[in-house]
């Protein structure tokens with residue numbers, strides 16, 4: 001039945017009216033349901049209206065991600081997120097080694113006297129024991145002489161000492177331990193030479209610094225002594241420039257550089273294998289410009305031929321003397337090398353006019369007598385002694401403190 005037909009019949013017209021109402025109600029309900037659904041979707045917790053709080057990944061992960069994030073230019077094409085520019089990299093300023101203020105040198109040997117314990121036992125105590133005997137026959141005197149020779153005193157100084165002691169003991173007759181000690185002290189001191197001039201000449205000459213040339217065989221402690229000496233002088237209030245003129249070994253220059261940085265001394269160095277004289281010249285010039293008090297020149301200690309050595313050290317000295325005066329030529333000698341070391345030292349002494357000896361490693365030998373023999377053979381005073389590997393283990397040599405340390409209290 002068509003709709004036109006239903007409208008024509010009254011029953012059907014009533015029915016059509018009811019159907020119309022129902023349709024409207026259905027439409028209203030559907031619309032209401034749709035509206036409610038939409039509102040629900042819009043306002044449900046976490047819905048589009050309230051942006052979800054960004055998930056908080058663990059802090060560690062975030063850092064890792066940052067670490068691998070490529071630089072802005074390398075971002076993948078098409079990426080829409082804007083990455084903040086990388087934070088500027090802060091490069092910490094180079095750490096300057098702390099400059100140490102060394103203690104002044106006065107009284108150092110007294111502080112270090114315990115380091116002579118080895119020599120004390122072998123030389124001092126041994127001799128004192130022999131000399132304190134009631135009866136001193138020829139054998140006892142021979143033993144005294146042997147003890148002196150074994151301790152590197154040297155044959156002729158040992159004989160001279162025994163002769164003197166024999167005469168004194170005869171006059172004195174029986175002696176107490178104290179008297180024997182007094183006798184020995186007097187004799188040892190006479191041999192060490194209490195009146196020798198041991199001044200280290202480091203006073204500047206007007207505008208020009210004093211120059212100290214350090215020579216000696218490699219391994220004797222030359223570079224270490226140069227560094228320690230710089231500390232001694234700086235501790236005494238002087239301004240120091242160091243010259244790394246041992247250009248044959250880069251390690252020697254590095255070692256000196258480290259010393260310089262620690263104590264606050266400028267270090268002048270040249271290219272490896274370069275001319276040592278040119279480094280010495282530059283350092284002297286720097287000493288003048290910087291108004292330094294002292295320039296210390298660490299030279300190479302290659303023991304080739306005497307002529308070669310003479311030429312090399314002679315040139316270094318001549319070149320320095322174009323600008324200043326060489327006030328000291330310090331020969332570094334290792335006390336533990338005995339007669340062999342002495343022969344090598346002699347070659348240096350013949351090549352250059354040595355003015356003083358720095359006797360190193362005196363703490364490592366029982367043969368303290370080397371102080372006596374080296375002065376006698378080279379004819380120059382021991383001015384400095386090395387009594388350990390520490391930075392402040394170099395002391396101006398003091399004969400009385402030395403002899404007292406040998407004999408013990």
Ligand SMILES: Nc1nc2c(ncn2[C@@H]2O[C@H](COP(=O)(O)OP(=O)(O)OP(=O)(O)O)[C@@H](O)[C@H]2O)c(=O)[nH]1
Nearest residue numbers: 218219220221222223224252360361386387388389
């Ligand atoms: N026990 C002791 N060791 C010392 C003393 N002086 C130096 N030394 C040590 O001796 C060694 C050699 O010292 P260096 O200064 O390198 O010797 P060098 O003569 O300059 O030798 P090169 O650098 O090869 O030219 C180092 O280990 C020093 O620490 C000292 O008085 N006592």
